[in-house]
Amino acid sequence: MRSIVTCVLPTVLLILLAAAPLRPAPPPESGLEKKLKAMTEKLTSELIDIRRDIHAHPELGNHLPRTSAIVIDYFRKLGIDVRTGYADSGVVAVLRGGQPGPVVAVRGDMDALPITEETGLPFASKDTAVVDGRETGLMHACGHDIHTTMLLGVAAVLASVRDELPGTVVFIAQPGEECCDGARLMIADGAFKDVVPEAFFAYHVDDTLKAGRLGYTSGFMSANVDGFTLEIKSEGCHGASPWSCVDPIVVGAEIVTALQVLVARELSVHNNTVITVGSFHSGSAPNIIPESARLEATVRNYGEDQRRLLQDKITRTITNICEAAGAEFDLAYAFGTSSVYNDPALVREALATAERVLGSKAALVEQKPEMGGEDFSAFGTVAPAVMFNLGVVPPDLEATAVHSPTFLADEAAIPIGVNLMANILLDHQLRRAGPAEKKRS
Ligand SMILES: [Zn+2]
Numbered sequence: 001m002r003s004i005v006t007c008v009l010p011t012v013l014l015i016l017l018a019a020a021p022l023r024p025a026p027p028p029e030s031g032l033e034k035k036l037k038a039m040t041e042k043l044t045s046e047l048i049d050i051r052r053d054i055h056a057h058p059e060l061g062n063h064l065p066r067t068s069a070i071v072i073d074y075f076r077k078l079g080i081d082v083r084t085g086y087a088d089s090g091v092v093a094v095l096r097g098g099q100p101g102p103v104v105a106v107r108g109d110m111d112a113l114p115i116t117e118e119t120g121l122p123f124a125s126k127d128t129a130v131v132d133g134r135e136t137g138l139m140h141a142c143g144h145d146i147h148t149t150m151l152l153g154v155a156a157v158l159a160s161v162r163d164e165l166p167g168t169v170v171f172i173a174q175p176g177e178e179c180c181d182g183a184r185l186m187i188a189d190g191a192f193k194d195v196v197p198e199a200f201f202a203y204h205v206d207d208t209l210k211a212g213r214l215g216y217t218s219g220f221m222s223a224n225v226d227g228f229t230l231e232i233k234s235e236g237c238h239g240a241s242p243w244s245c246v247d248p249i250v251v252g253a254e255i256v257t258a259l260q261v262l263v264a265r266e267l268s269v270h271n272n273t274v275i276t277v278g279s280f281h282s283g284s285a286p287n288i289i290p291e292s293a294r295l296e297a298t299v300r301n302y303g304e305d306q307r308r309l310l311q312d313k314i315t316r317t318i319t320n321i322c323e324a325a326g327a328e329f330d331l332a333y334a335f336g337t338s339s340v341y342n343d344p345a346l347v348r349e350a351l352a353t354a355e356r357v358l359g360s361k362a363a364l365v366e367q368k369p370e371m372g373g374e375d376f377s378a379f380g381t382v383a384p385a386v387m388f389n390l391g392v393v394p395p396d397l398e399a400t401a402v403h404s405p406t407f408l409a410d411e412a413a414i415p416i417g418v419n420l421m422a423n424i425l426l427d428h429q430l431r432r433a434g435p436a437e438k439k440r441s
């Protein structure tokens, strides 16, 4: 029998070690923090010009030659190691600090949307493109022009203190967030082959919060974006003799209803799930039972376990209903963008920095997880990651709406976001740097 000391002591030590706090965030208004703030102020008008230029010339998808050229040029002028060619227009810039420390990364996405801008801004986009055979306007309606601009600003601010910076900061300018798997493709193309970050940070603009406020979620922040396409088949027959063939419309209708029952009766209320059959096409005349029905659905939930559970349950429900009706079917189920999981420890640390930099706890707004998707989740497969929501609602508006032709953002958020992210990254590095490097000048 082991003595109580040998049993208990290691346990106590383990608990103490596990609970050992990281170094506290450095004191407010230290010399280095003042330098970051002063540099941000110096850069602000230049950054706003860059944002307006990017805003006026949006590009779609993974091929963003104009935007990535601006980004590459800016990083090169800062004297940062620039690598290109990831996911077509993706750029990775590596800033090596003068002090030893870990590698951390920050991401800004660069792509726009096929929306015709109606803001009336003097720098509103007039650019167009042909998408799916239709001419459309192009617009930075999701704030990625602001994300890209802030990425450049943070690089410039941290480059200005590079001698005192511990470790390495990797700046990721990502294409194809809205449509095209840009984050995953950048990783697949070797963006982090030789410089592997131990943490990833990012912002998204928030259309419900004013400039100066920061939205946060600890744990799941956005949903898995999965879905299926189902083709129900029949021989078709006269509408007056429905016993002569399978009616794919009735089978499809039963499936639509059964999937809602599945959510309500088979899943815990604590596991947020949405199944929306957003497309149901069948038939051409009131008196003909058609030869097929085609259903398309989006399926949203959080985490890998849940998405697989849903796939099994949906497949089982569809298979059983079709078999009961004697209907043949083709089901194509696909996993899309994964849910973003904000690492709770990184969130906690960054919020301590944000409270200090933004000046009050009231500036920090806890938010519920969203059912939308965000491909920043791909970086979470490399290392712990966190995305914050940065308030951009203009002072004279209650709210604004991303993905709408009238989306407006308060440019005052740009220097606020730059200064805050520079501090979050610096604090992250200082907390993990060796004792000789943790002092702020
Ligand atoms: Zn978007």
Ligand SMILES: [Zn+2]
Pocket (backbone or CB within 6 Å): 142, 143, 144, 177, 204
């Ligand atoms: Zn977006």
